[in-house]
Amino acid sequence: MLIPCPLCGARDSREFTPKGHASYLDRPAEDAPPQAWNDYLHLRENPAGDTRELWFHGAGCGAWLVVERNTVSHAVTGARLAREVRDAG
Amino acid sequence: MAELMAKSPAHGLTPVAVGGVTLSEAPMRPVWAVMPWRGKGAALSRALEQAHGLGFPEPGAMITSGQLGIAWSGLDQAFLMGVEPDAALAEHAALTDQSDAWTQLVLEGAAVRDVLARWVPVDLSPAACPPGSARRSLVGHMSALILHPGGDRFEVLVFRSMAGTAVHELTRAMRAVAAREAL
Numbered sequence: 001m002l003i004p005c006p007l008c009g010a011r012d013s014r015e016f017t018p019k020g021h022a023s024y025l026d027r028p029a030e031d032a033p034p035q036a037w038n039d040y041l042h043l044r045e046n047p048a049g050d051t052r053e054l055w056f057h058g059a060g061c062g063a064w065l066v067v068e069r070n071t072v073s074h075a076v077t078g079a080r081l082a083r084e085v086r087d088a089g
Numbered sequence: 090m091a092e093l094m095a096k097s098p099a100h101g102l103t104p105v106a107v108g109g110v111t112l113s114e115a116p117m118r119p120v121w122a123v124m125p126w127r128g129k130g131a132a133l134s135r136a137l138e139q140a141h142g143l144g145f146p147e148p149g150a151m152i153t154s155g156q157l158g159i160a161w162s163g164l165d166q167a168f169l170m171g172v173e174p175d176a177a178l179a180e181h182a183a184l185t186d187q188s189d190a191w192t193q194l195v196l197e198g199a200a201v202r203d204v205l206a207r208w209v210p211v212d213l214s215p216a217a218c219p220p221g222s223a224r225r226s227l228v229g230h231m232s233a234l235i236l237h238p239g240g241d242r243f244e245v246l247v248f249r250s251m252a253g254t255a256v257h258e259l260t261r262a263m264r265a266v267a268a269r270e271a272l
């Protein structure tokens with residue numbers, strides 16, 4: 001499996017560590033109600049098909065990426081810097 | 090009184106020569122991580138140019154000028170090599186001295202790409218890795234910065250604590266490639 005890092009180019013998956021669904025970027029406010037924090041921490045999308053996930057390029061540039069891939073076909077269709085995704089809202 | 094002596098990380102482990110490929114350790118020199126503050130990338134590049142004659146490198150690139158070099162080493166990070174950064178750079182970037190934290194191993198020889206291909210999961214062929222390239226990747230399980238100034242020369246930087254493992258693994262690869270060539 002190759003992941004197209006925006007900085008490093010296509011790289012072998014052994015250079016990366018997956019974290020989970022990209023909804024981890026949507027962190028609740030500090031004073032959000034407990035239910036919002038519970039949902040953020042424990043309720044995770046796990047689709048069969050297209051999904052967006054956070055992957056860490058720890059053995060490469062050190063960037064967090066939002067990777068688009070398909071959990072059924074294992075096709076990887078894109079990757080962006082997580083901070084750009086976050087800053088774009 | 091005890092006289093303390095600076096020892097390079099791979100002291101006593103190199104040079105190694107097998108089948109036309111040599112592995113040595115480059116002399117120790119200043120290595121500084123230069124990491125621009127948020128939004129300060131362009132200003133840092135100008136300040137670098139002014140102070141040292143080298144701008145901030147693009148991802149995957151290394152710029153050299155005489156004894157000085159600056160190699161991209163990760164997201165918003167470059168290694169300035171051969172000189173201590175000018176104090177003026179601190180306005181635009183975090184500066185940390187990495188000089189004795191890394192060993193800089195030098196692999197040279199016609200089969201150098203075959204040797205590295207045994208451990209490094211990235212394409213180092215001339216088409217994919219032209220002179221002036223800098224790649225963050227792995228050597229086996231070790232995090233590495235791989236520099237290619239040109240020709241059949243690659244410089245492999247790994248953490249100081251891994252010098253022994255790096256020399257061991259690269260030597261094994263050199264032996265394996267030489268054995269295959271001898272068949």
Ligand SMILES: [Zn+2]
Pocket residue numbers: 005006007008009057060061062063
């Ligand atoms: Zn990367």
